[in-house]
Amino acid sequence: GIQVEQSPPDLILQEGANSTLRCNFSDSVNNLQWFHQNPWGQLINLFYIPSGTKQNGRLSATTVATERYSLLYISSSQTTDSGVYFCAANTGFQKLVFGTGTRLLVSP
């Protein structure tokens, strides 16, 4: 099945800094989503982005399907951005397979 890898595994930022999180996947995808897992464990949808670029406030994402990677950009980071960011993908409309996540800590 599809393999999903994320980097970096951990990231520490000062408030106000920008960051880029990367997700590599091993096969062509039908679905690719980015999630933020908050400290209470809930997975919050950030983007549904099997291809192209989307923006939502300080967050944006780009997926280059032909090169099998996706990037999540966080600009002007805030302490509330802390948590774990997951990328998940599937092929053939099957189950989503999750990466191991990037743990982000934004300090004041």
Next chain:
Amino acid sequence: DTGVSQNPRHKITKRGQNVTFRCDPISEHNRLYWYRQTLGQGPEFLTYFQNEAQLEKSRLLSDRFSAERPKGSFSTLEIQRTEQGDSAMYLCASGHTGNTIYFGEGSWLTVV
């Protein structure tokens, strides 16, 4: 806006007992998924339904685990004869085929 609802949110049980979790998906979503997550790991797929049909089960889902989705609405995940290794957060998600999936808040299980 009624999102995916999971109950109970927390469950502590003694080893060997049975537990059941319920998931109410977003209405009209035809797909429903169960995942399990342990500390420091990403969610791992357990099983999914399209309407009432269970289409795939992970090898993680031993014969002590059973999931149902009668009438294609809510779903239950039952764990029989719980073991300490079953301690985890159990996540439910729903969506339409080929579209965004949405997760509930999860059900935390602690087996003592």
